[in-house]
Amino acid sequence: MASLRDKQIASLKRMLNLNDAGAGGSDDANHSLSQHQQQSQQHQQLGLLGSDGELIWKVLVFDDLGMQIVSSVLRVSDLRSLGVTMHMHLSANRHRIEDVPVIYLVEPTTANLKAITGDLEKDLYSPAYINFLSSIPRPLLEDFASETVANGTQDHIAQLYDQYLNFICTENDLFSLGMQNDHTYWALNSGQIKDEQLDHILNKVVSG
Structure with a gap:
């Protein structure tokens, strides 16, 4: 049976594979697969492939809690195998990287949304896959949507997800809320x- 840590890792892998439904997975599901299917699924978990068969490279941007969550269960080599070439803090001085998708993993706060809006305006990356660690309050979502439309940057957003991953796994079935x-x-x-x-x-x- 998969532990809480295993399930969090599977969710993070799926997110880093641009929330592809076939990525991630759990040990419970793997028990019912044939050996060939398991090998195929494990290959896909390493990183999502594009239409040309090449690994899709992307940038990961997180806030303090997102950084703690990722670093507690994934190593830099794990991120690289999942196609993450760079990982940076949301508040860091970041430069434009053309034609590279960005994955945001942040808490749904006014400050974080303002920073993401600024990235979209500067066209730092495209497209943007925005993942909130917990459910975003409706007023914040409406304000973000209104500002995005007003700025004409809505086409830069590919996905917006509530991930419910706002806990730090310190052991297999032990977690902290940080x-x-x-x-x-x-x-x-x-x-x-x-x-x-x-x-x-x-x-x-x-x-x-």
Whole structure:
């Protein structure tokens, strides 16, 4: 039976293969496949191939949590085998790379969406595969859609997914929500915290 870590790795592989339905997979599903089918699926998991039979190369851009999640389960060599030539932080000074798809793995926050909007305006990469670590609130999605249409950059977006991957696997079936910087224990037990701050923490826990 696949562990939580195995399932997260399978989800990340599928995402890095541009959310191709045949990529990723789990150990549970593999048990029912023939040896030939398993070998074929494992080959596909290494990286999505284009129509010319060549590996599709892409750029991975993440925020702090996205970086922690990826680095906890995948090595640089794993990313390379999946076609990721470069991986960079969203806040880093990044340069234009023409005709290369970009995969974003970020939390759905106003700041992150603003950064992605800026990338689209600068035409840094194309197309863009936007993956949110948790479900994006509808008001944020509507604002992002409106700004994208207003800027005329909607054609640069190939996909937009809620991945529900906002947890860090430290062991096979042990995970963390990566909330150490929020002083979570103090906040939940303090009488000084504001209601909106408490709601933010509780929503993050429930989402994770």
